[in-house]
Structure formats: structure tokens, C-alpha cells
Amino acid sequence: MNAVLETKHIFDAEQAKKDFPIFANNPNITFLDSAASAQKPQQVIDAVNNCYSNAYANIHRGVYKLSQDATAAYEGSREKVAEFIGANSEREIVFTRNATESINLIAQTWGRQNLKAGDAILISEMEHHANIVPWQMLRDELGIDLRIIPITDSGNIDFDVFINLLDEDVKLLSITQMSNALGTCPPVFDMVKMAKEKGVVTLVDGCQAVVHMPVNVTELDCDFYVFSGHKLYGPTGIGVLYGKLEMLEAMPPYQGGGDMIRSVTFEKTTYAPPPAKFEAGTPHIAGAVGLGAAIDYINSLGLEAICNYEKELFDYATKALLAIDGITIYGHDISRDAIISFSVANVHPHDIGTILDQQGVCVRAGHHCAQPVMKRLGVPATTRMSLGLYNTKADIDHLVVAIRKVQEIFG
Amino acid sequence: MNAVLETKHIFDAEQAKKDFPIFANNPNITFLDSAASAQKPQQVIDAVNNCYSNAYANIHRGVYKLSQDATAAYEGSREKVAEFIGANSEREIVFTRNATESINLIAQTWGRQNLKAGDAILISEMEHHANIVPWQMLRDELGIDLRIIPITDSGNIDFDVFINLLDEDVKLLSITQMSNALGTCPPVFDMVKMAKEKGVVTLVDGCQAVVHMPVNVTELDCDFYVFSGHKLYGPTGIGVLYGKLEMLEAMPPYQGGGDMIRSVTFEKTTYAPPPAKFEAGTPHIAGAVGLGAAIDYINSLGLEAICNYEKELFDYATKALLAIDGITIYGHDISRDAIISFSVANVHPHDIGTILDQQGVCVRAGHHCAQPVMKRLGVPATTRMSLGLYNTKADIDHLVVAIRKVQEIFG
Amino acid sequence: MSDNDLRQLYQDMILEHARKPRNFGEHEDANRHAHGHNPLCGDDITVHAEVDDKGIIKTVKFEGQGCAISTAAASIMTGLVKGKTLAEANELFTNFQHAVKDEGMEQKLPTKLKVFVGVKDYPMRVKCATLAWHTLHAALENKQEQVTTE
Amino acid sequence: MSDNDLRQLYQDMILEHARKPRNFGEHEDANRHAHGHNPLCGDDITVHAEVDDKGIIKTVKFEGQGCAISTAAASIMTGLVKGKTLAEANELFTNFQHAVKDEGMEQKLPTKLKVFVGVKDYPMRVKCATLAWHTLHAALENKQEQVTTE
Ligand SMILES: Cc1ncc(COP(=O)(O)O)c(C=O)c1O
Numbered sequence A, B: 001m002n003a004v005l006e007t008k009h010i011f012d013a014e015q016a017k018k019d020f021p022i023f024a025n026n027p028n029i030t031f032l033d034s035a036a037s038a039q040k041p042q043q044v045i046d047a048v049n050n051c052y053s054n055a056y057a058n059i060h061r062g063v064y065k066l067s068q069d070a071t072a073a074y075e076g077s078r079e080k081v082a083e084f085i086g087a088n089s090e091r092e093i094v095f096t097r098n099a100t101e102s103i104n105l106i107a108q109t110w111g112r113q114n115l116k117a118g119d120a121i122l123i124s125e126m127e128h129h130a131n132i133v134p135w136q137m138l139r140d141e142l143g144i145d146l147r148i149i150p151i152t153d154s155g156n157i158d159f160d161v162f163i164n165l166l167d168e169d170v171k172l173l174s175i176t177q178m179s180n181a182l183g184t185c186p187p188v189f190d191m192v193k194m195a196k197e198k199g200v201v202t203l204v205d206g207c208q209a210v211v212h213m214p215v216n217v218t219e220l221d222c223d224f225y226v227f228s229g230h231k232l233y234g235p236t237g238i239g240v241l242y243g244k245l246e247m248l249e250a251m252p253p254y255q256g257g258g259d260m261i262r263s264v265t266f267e268k269t270t271y272a273p274p275p276a277k278f279e280a281g282t283p284h285i286a287g288a289v290g291l292g293a294a295i296d297y298i299n300s301l302g303l304e305a306i307c308n309y310e311k312e313l314f315d316y317a318t319k320a321l322l323a324i325d326g327i328t329i330y331g332h333d334i335s336r337d338a339i340i341s342f343s344v345a346n347v348h349p350h351d352i353g354t355i356l357d358q359q360g361v362c363v364r365a366g367h368h369c370a371q372p373v374m375k376r377l378g379v380p381a382t383t384r385m386s387l388g389l390y391n392t393k394a395d396i397d398h399l400v401v402a403i404r405k406v407q408e409i410f411g
Numbered sequence C, D: 001m002s003d004n005d006l007r008q009l010y011q012d013m014i015l016e017h018a019r020k021p022r023n024f025g026e027h028e029d030a031n032r033h034a035h036g037h038n039p040l041c042g043d044d045i046t047v048h049a050e051v052d053d054k055g056i057i058k059t060v061k062f063e064g065q066g067c068a069i070s071t072a073a074a075s076i077m078t079g080l081v082k083g084k085t086l087a088e089a090n091e092l093f094t095n096f097q098h099a100v101k102d103e104g105m106e107q108k109l110p111t112k113l114k115v116f117v118g119v120k121d122y123p124m125r126v127k128c129a130t131l132a133w134h135t136l137h138a139a140l141e142n143k144q145e146q147v148t149t150e
């Protein structure tokens, strides 16, 4: 996935940064927390704004033009998402609140329908809580087994153990494409391939990956793929669940209500086909429209160009941080990208976070919703910097200066 | 609830209408479909915009200032919602996607925890699909009974039958405070009171009511209250579940993931207290902030003043429609407000909807996600006009002229 | 908005067929049947067709309730497909579907179907115009499942 | 940002106590214990107190790991509450809580606690400054449940 790609666009981060009003409004801020949530370009903000100001109405059920225009905008975004991740059809795209909901939806529909006591689900030690807790809840309900692929010292999954764990009891492999805590990227292509050979259903958590590499779910051939709009420069409250059409068709509905039904009587209710079956109630219309605008924005800059640029910046940041005495970077697997988790000797990550903030540098300090990774590293928390397309070398330089100040204070 | 209230503000709809950019951008449109979703004032659009442009970051877990400001805005909205509906504490307010999700959440957490085969849930014949389908799904899973309070010819619930149905098997009463299909308002105060005397848990669907009357959940004394932000002039993708604190505390979590946990290991996960327990993953930050702005906006105009104005306009509309030959209004219970469902002799509602749209009048034609009400009325669909605070007598006059044109065409 | 624009969709022929639908009712000799439903507006239609052993459509009748567009579409359809082969009927259906969705596709249509091209501007109403045709298609293919136009 | 501002929160006294916490370790004579946890940053603390039968706090010690703010707060706390009655300790806690949350409430505080009022600007860090105090409070009340600062 990270092979050098032919760059059609020249990407200019300084220029792109001007599209993000947050930086004009906070000129002294260096934002290095995009893995938690990305900032929004004016194009996305305008799309949301236009949705409410020009052609807003509830969708799907209105015969009048405002409603039909809003419906077209909402469904148009579904097509954009499908194209962006290489789905075969927009009917394979379900809009959710966020990746967390996408995973819960799969657990509660596909999971409860297909799993029984004795079956196993395989996840890794580097999953985000969103890809742990839903399966624990299902485990406790159904009496299934939750198996954990351990991570190596270099911060990627232990492939040999993975192969051993992938036996006939395993019914689902649910794995992240990029660790949000370490930035390492498990070999999902190979893992999905091996799982499918054994008839195992596969779910890929693309929250981080979809932002930093071209994704094609059809080539990847996973059954499910999930991500959140807010990390892809889109609005909050909108997430994506991709599912192969035959999977979505066979699944029972998730939430019940308006829009997901074909007909309702008190005796019997029949459900609409996917994706409507999984989108009960009035959806986040403006959120979907904004996500479509975010994808348009990325396409206009060229995803490959962005990725190449980010990779270069990532290497620059790695070198710059390693040049500071007393800094430890967690995970050194070559697959790493966009995210660096580190510690500064004798300073707690929370103190680092605060002192960096005082200097205008926004990083995350904590467990990054991946407590098992922290446990594996033997630390209560780490400091994490993560890149967005608007970051520049100046931001990294600022981070370095700010870290030196931390060391000076704690001297 | 509809008693004449002392009006502190003089409400000027013409003036208020100017706050809604959709009308400036579509000057020829008469929007009479607010029951499906309301238009948004500039104040709400600006709040969403500001959230993204000035102080955006993921919330709760960030130590840096941008994140803390975003957190404060998000949690501040929770306080505004709590105050708006008279909750005792903002901890009783859970943010969801919409009312549909709020009801599903209750069904899947409280419902699955507390109901068993033989128990009964009591709903009415005038419920929105959102308050039918989740209970049917639960019925089919648990083998419980779903009892229906019939509606009378005048379009309100049959109170005598309600009393009969409320026996010791009933564990939950889930009832709308205002029918979205007919505009009639069941006597929820009395119903909740009687239910509570029998130890029955109560859920009130306030989707329509919260827009058109002052609501105080503490006085109403229901256990749960739900509504959608988008009908209250707020953004899409944000809904509210109010639950009494002791109810929320006793309930198991809904979705699993980040933010709803206290600590995660693979063996055991402990959950955060409410409301965080029910808000897994990155929430719809801008949506909550926008809903807070919608509430500020309503408060600045004065909810009571708006309600009085709408009541007057509703009476005007009823008279104007009844003056047209061949029009039938469905439901004539005196509790009616804000919504009028009608038919025009010999013209199908869909044809009415289209011809009104051609004249710039937006109304809804269909089953309004209340197919059982349509069945009860013996019609496949109705035409529905519904009021928002920006509507004026001129809108009603426009509707009347447009309906006469329908009759002329179908002559 | 001028009367003219308003009449673009609700042309006299549509209104006339909606008021007095042709070939409406039961059909004793029919050997193909299908049931169609548009859940959004409640349109509900049953199509009965008599097809002889050479594959010629002898007669088509319909029952049910619907809006003016769907009723007129059904009524006009029953007249048009009479005497056609299955292949000819399907071609007509395909051309009609294109014409009510995309710009400039109406040349191939018989005059009687051209009156429906106004629905192009009303995506929700396209379903009304095509419900009878979808249902006829299902009847001719002997499909058992109910047709819906979601 | 000037060094001065930066030093507002991380004053020398805080840094000094964080580096060399006082009263750190086990406590054999303690008769009150509690465990506190801040799940957001992983701060984890156990407080041991020895309270005599007149209700006087003889000694307090603490164990665990945390950031500079929470460690310094625990260290300074153990010194301040020594010899105080339960009521006095609780009053100190209450005053401290107000002072780190609201503007202008620091007058009543002993100098040693005033160094923490800088956390007011960092709501997430208020939890760090008060974790030890919450845990002491629980120990004195003999609460069994683990304290958390969510
Ligand atoms: C009474 C009532 N309940 C529930 C709903 C469902 O609301 P939403 O689609 O926002 O979830 C509606 C909205 O149509 C409604 O009017």
C-alpha cells in the first residue's frame, strides 16, 4: 500500500493549510492531533452550511423539490464514498455515526445472527477500544471466544501466532489497518486472504488507514470495512460501514424505525433492502453531504500526492524526534506512518501535553483508547503526534523546540 | 399544556423568518413540512460553522486547550438541553443520532435487561414507526406482548381501553406526546401518572411536542423522554434521550467503544457512568453544539410566545382549509396543534403534493411513517401541512390558493 | 408559475385516463399475474395478462388504487401492449424507463407514452409512472414475489 | 509564550515535590486506606492514613504513579494534613477544590496549595491536582470502592 505512487499532482501543504479556517483563527497553533480528529477545510464547512441554507428538507419521503434535492445530495455522497474506497456499488455503503457504531452494528446484526458458543473472533492486541469492547459484549452474551493476536516488540502483529490462532473455530477476523496508538500497519491484505481461504469473515478497521493510503475494498476483498468521517476532514456524527452486498442483504436490521421499513402493521413489519435497512430514522443529512465534500476535497488535491507528502514529513518527524536525547519512540516496524507515539525520560505524558499546549502545540497524551497497547508497552500513557495534510516541517520544528522546553523545565 | 400562558415576549414571525437563510435563498417557497424536519436559523448554522472554524478538536480526552474548549461547548449543550426540558441534571441527557436511536437504545438496554416472555409493552395506534418497530423487534426476540391502545374517530387515544389494557403484565408504556400524522395530543400527564401508580415504566416520544409546547420532564415524571434535534431547528444527526438518573445508572451500556469505558483489558472492561456509558466513540460534537444554539435561539424568542403564535396560526389554517369544498381534515380532537392531515376529494395525496410543489408549497404526502394510522383512517396516504415558527398567514393563504388550483386541474 | 408549466405533468390525457382507467378490473382468462406496490405513497396494483402460446399478449387488465400518474400509466399501458410479443413489450418498457429518467430519450416512444416524460423533473414520481410496467414485467416473467419500487 | 507563563503551572515547588515526593511508600501503622484512579491519564494512587481515636490524622503516606501535578499534590497533601482533625482536613479539601476550579477562591488556601491554582486554566488537569485529595477523603470515610475522577 505504501509503495511509491506516480504523483500526478504536486501537493503544497502550505497552500492547502489556507483552506482550513481554524489555522487562520488560531495562528499560533501547531496541530498534531489529527489521528483523534482532523480539522475541516472551508469546502466541507461550506457544504454543511449550503445544505442547511439552500436546499434543506427531510429526505427520501418528500415529493417536493427541496426534499428531492436534499435526497440527491445525500445519496450522491453515498456514491462518492463508494467510489473513494472502491466499492462495487453505493448500495454497499451504510451511513452510521462513526466507526464505533459501524463495528457495533456488525456485532449486533451479523454477529448475533451467525455466532454461537464455541465460535471464536480474532482481533489483535493493537486494536482501538472500538474494535475490542463490542466483541467483549458479544462474547459475554453468546459465550464465544475472543482471541488476541499479540504484538511484537517492533509494534506489529505477530504473524506466526496469527497463523496458529486462525483455526476452524474462528468465524471472524476483525483487524485494524493502521494502529492509532503506534502508526504501525498490519499486513491486512495477507491476513484477509488467509482468513478468506478458511472461510472466515473479515472486518477491517480503516479509521486511520483511509486517511493516509489509497484504499480499495474490492481488491482488499474484506467483507466489512469501517471508518469515521471526522478523521477524514469531514463533519462529526457521520461514519461509514462498507459491507459486501450479499452480506448486508443476509443481515437482520439493526435499529428499527422510519425509513428502514417497507411496510408496518402491528402484526408484521417487512424491511427495506440495504442500505436503507440499516439507516433507521432521519439520517445525518448534512453530515453525509459534508463527508462527500471532504472526499471531493481530497480528490481535488490528489490522495496519492498527499500520501507521498505525508510519508516524507513522517520520516522528517521521526528523525527530528530521535535526535532529542531521552526520547523513546514506541514501535519501529517499517510499516509505520503518520503517527508517532513517544515518551520523554522522566516526564509524564500528561505534563508533556500540558507544557506543549502552553507553547501552542496540540498533541495527545493518554492511552489513545488502546489500553491493551499501553499495557503491552508497560506505560500508563504515551504522548502521540499525528499528521494531517496541513502539517509542515515547521510544525515538526515547533514540536521539537517545545519538547526541549519540557526537558528544560523538568531539567 | 396548551393553557394560555402569560406572554413575556411579543413574537414576530415575519422578523424571525429572516433568521432562516433558506427563505432568502428560495424566496418563492412556502414551507409547511416542519414536522418532518425544521429549517435552521443562521444562529444554528453559525454555531456549527464556529465549532469547526474556531475551536475544533476531539473532546474529553485532550489535555490541550482546543480540545478543552470543544469539550466545554459539547457539555455546555448538554446543560442547555437539560434545562430546556426541565431535567434535574445534565447527567440525565444522553446524546444520540435521533429519536429513533433513543428509542432503540432503550429497547436494547432497558428492554432486554428487564423484560421476559409474558410481559407486555403498551403503545398506541398513533405511534410513529420509530415507536413501533423497535418494540416489534424486541417482541420477536423475547416473546413479549405488544399491546395497542386504539385511536378514536376523533383521532386521540381511547382512554377507556387504555385503562383496561394497563394490567399487571404491562411493564412499559411508550407513548407519543403529539401524533406526527394527526397533530392530536394524548393526555400523557394522566397516562404517565396512572402507569406509575401501577409501577409501569414510562417513555414519552416528544419529537413533535417539544417543538410546540413547554416540556418539563420532572413534572411529567416519565422515566424516559426522547426527541430529535433536527425538528427543533437544530442540526441533523443529533437526538436526545432523557432518562432518570437511577434508570440510566441501572441500564447496561448500548454500544461499546471509546469514551464509554473506564478501563479495558481483554478479560474485563468496566464502564463509565451515564451519560458517557451510552455515548461510545467520537460523538457528533458540532451537532450537539448546534442543538445548544437552537435552544438558545428558541429561548431568545420565548417558547411560550412562539407556542401562542403557532396556536393562533393553526386555528387560522384549520378554518381556511375547512372553507374549501371537498376537503376532509383527519382527527378533530381539540388537543390538535401545529399539524393538519387532510384529503382533497378525488385527488390522490401524491398528486396534491406534486401540484402544490409546482406552485412552491412544500407539504408532505404519504403515510408519515405512521402506516397504522393510515390503515385506521382507511386511506393509503394523506396530505399533511405542519407549522414552524417562521410560518405566517400568508403561507396558509398560499396553500389555499394552491389547493384550489389542484381542484381546478382535477376539476 | 404559469398554468402551462403546471399542465406539463398533468396533461389532459393523463387526467382523462386517471379518471376513467381502461381495462380496469378482474380478468378471467388471464394466465399471468403479478402484484406491485409503492410503499412510499401506498400505490398498489395487480396486473393480469393473457398470453397465448405463441407468446403474444392478448389482453392486459389491472386492479388496485393509486395516484393519477400511476393509474394513467397503467391504463395507457394496457392499451399499448395489447397484441405485442413479450419481447416487444419489454422493449417498450425499457424505452419508457429511460425516457422518464434521462433527458432526450423520448424519441423512440409512442405518443401516448410521451405525456409522461414530465415526471423526469420529479424523481419520486418516476416510481408512480413505472409501477404498472414493473408489475407487468414481473407478470410476464411469472415472478411470484411482490414488486416494489424502492 | 514567555518562560514566565510556562512556569505559572509548573512552579519550582511542584517540580521539586514531583521529583522527590514526601511520605511516599508503605505505611505499617495506617488504619485507613483508599485507592484512586484517573482513567484518562492512568494516574493511580493509594493513600494510607493513620487516624487516632480522637480523630486526629497522625500521618498520611501514598504510593503509586502519576504525572508531576498529581504526584506533587499528593506529596504536599501528606504534609499539610498531618496533625489535623478529620473536619479540618475535609475543609482544606473543599477549599482546595474550589480554588482550582473557580476564579478568586484561593485566599483561604495555605501557601503550599496556592501553587496549584494555575490548573484552573486546564480543566483536564484539575483531576490530577485533586486525585490524591479525593482518595484521602475516601480513606478517611472508610469507603471501599475505588475512587475515580471522571
Ligand atoms: C412522533 C415522532 N416520533 C419519532 C420520530 C422519528 O424521528 P427521527 O426520524 O428524527 O428519529 C418522528 C419524526 O418523524 C416523529 O414525528
Ligand SMILES: Cc1ncc(COP(=O)(O)O)c(C=O)c1O
Pocket (backbone or CB within 6 Å): A035, A036, A098, A099, A100, A101, A128, A130, A131, A176, A178, A179, A180, A205, A207, A208, A228, A369, B258, B280, B281, B282, B283
Ligand atoms: C483505529 C481506530 N478505530 C476506531 C476508532 C474509533 O473512531 P470513532 O471514535 O470515530 O468511532 C478510532 C478513532 O479513534 C481509531 O483510530
